[in-house]
Amino acid sequence: MADKKHIADSLEDLGEFGLIKRIKDQIEIKNPSTIKGIGDDAAVLNPAGKHQVITTDLLLEGIHFDLTYCPLKHLGYKAVAVNLSDIYAMNARPKQITVSIGVSGKFTLRAIDELYAGMMLACERYGVDLVGGDTSTSLTGLTISITAIGEADPDRLAYRSGAKVNDIVCVSGDLGGAYMGLQLLEREKRVLQGHNEGRPEFDGYDYILERQLKPEPRADVVDFLEKINVVPTSMMDVSDGLSSEMLHICEQSGVGCRIYEEKVPIDHVTRNMADELSISPIVAALNGGEDYELLFTIDQKDYQKFQSAPGPNIYAIGYITEADKGRRMITTGGDEMDLVAQGWKAFN
Ligand code: ADP
Numbered sequence: 001m002a003d004k005k006h007i008a009d010s011l012e013d014l015g016e017f018g019l020i021k022r023i024k025d026q027i028e029i030k031n032p033s034t035i036k037g038i039g040d041d042a043a044v045l046n047p048a049g050k051h052q053v054i055t056t057d058l059l060l061e062g063i064h065f066d067l068t069y070c071p072l073k074h075l076g077y078k079a080v081a082v083n084l085s086d087i088y089a090m091n092a093r094p095k096q097i098t099v100s101i102g103v104s105g106k107f108t109l110r111a112i113d114e115l116y117a118g119m120m121l122a123c124e125r126y127g128v129d130l131v132g133g134d135t136s137t138s139l140t141g142l143t144i145s146i147t148a149i150g151e152a153d154p155d156r157l158a159y160r161s162g163a164k165v166n167d168i169v170c171v172s173g174d175l176g177g178a179y180m181g182l183q184l185l186e187r188e189k190r191v192l193q194g195h196n197e198g199r200p201e202f203d204g205y206d207y208i209l210e211r212q213l214k215p216e217p218r219a220d221v222v223d224f225l226e227k228i229n230v231v232p233t234s235m236m237d238v239s240d241g242l243s244s245e246m247l248h249i250c251e252q253s254g255v256g257c258r259i260y261e262e263k264v265p266i267d268h269v270t271r272n273m274a275d276e277l278s279i280s281p282i283v284a285a286l287n288g289g290e291d292y293e294l295l296f297t298i299d300q301k302d303y304q305k306f307q308s309a310p311g312p313n314i315y316a317i318g319y320i321t322e323a324d325k326g327r328r329m330i331t332t333g334g335d336e337m338d339l340v341a342q343g344w345k346a347f348n
């Protein structure tokens, strides 16, 4: 027999306005700069003397995420987390987001609740207010667009364009893990689809699965930089792989660089998975992406400040050179090779 309550609570019965009210009712505004959230024609914000930074991501089912192995709650969390990462990458702090969704008929209300539960969890964790959005039906699966708005003191903003010769290149954590997590999920998906013998095998790989499914933006690094009074000369987050991001910084700053292969942090679980799949770990770190660590450059005189207080591990992986020296990695064997932006291709 059909469950009456379930029918009454279906997405269709609830309708667009019912859904918006359901979302609004879960929200408690946290930030003084949020004057008006959901419920009017537009949100009202008051940044009070700060510079505002704004960033948008568009996520399409089948292109950016695969619902076969990405639970909706994780998807909601990750969608917000990676958007906030772009705000932190400006050395700013996120304060508000808007969320727009296109939902196909195959989605249940429970599925939407799961998606929003994940998004709310990320908002809670990073002190962000969900202040608006838009809702539509979709013919082609799930679409999520998130806009994040952040604030920074004007003199603390970090652009991609400020790296100077002799600056130290730093990264906030290990690389390649999210990519190896994705490779593992793809492999196990093939197993589930019966293209392979055996059962999904995830034991011992929690770390890289977490890196792929539940990335955390490095708010702690932005807090630490403020505490030790350092403004990076340039900064960005690692979403497309170290090579690609390093080339962006060099290009926009008009400089070159040397990165030491042996200094690039790679977790042992990442190495194990790479070995198993016959992929070189450094290739995963250079080209994998989605690690959402912060890549930044600092003036040499600021380097010892990182030891002045307890804080997150920061890895010095190389230095900035004149542009005509090229953008290269020095391999463990002592050879030099050009950094090449393989990244993952948005339009392949
Ligand atoms: P309009 O017709 O002016 O676009 P809507 O009915 O779409 O108004 O939106 C009403 C309010 O609900 C607005 O504050 C809007 O930002 C918010 N809103 C709509 N959809 C969502 C959503 N998916 N998530 C959060 N807020 C939403």
Ligand code: MG
Pocket (backbone or CB within 6 Å): 133, 134, 135
């Ligand atoms: Mg609308």
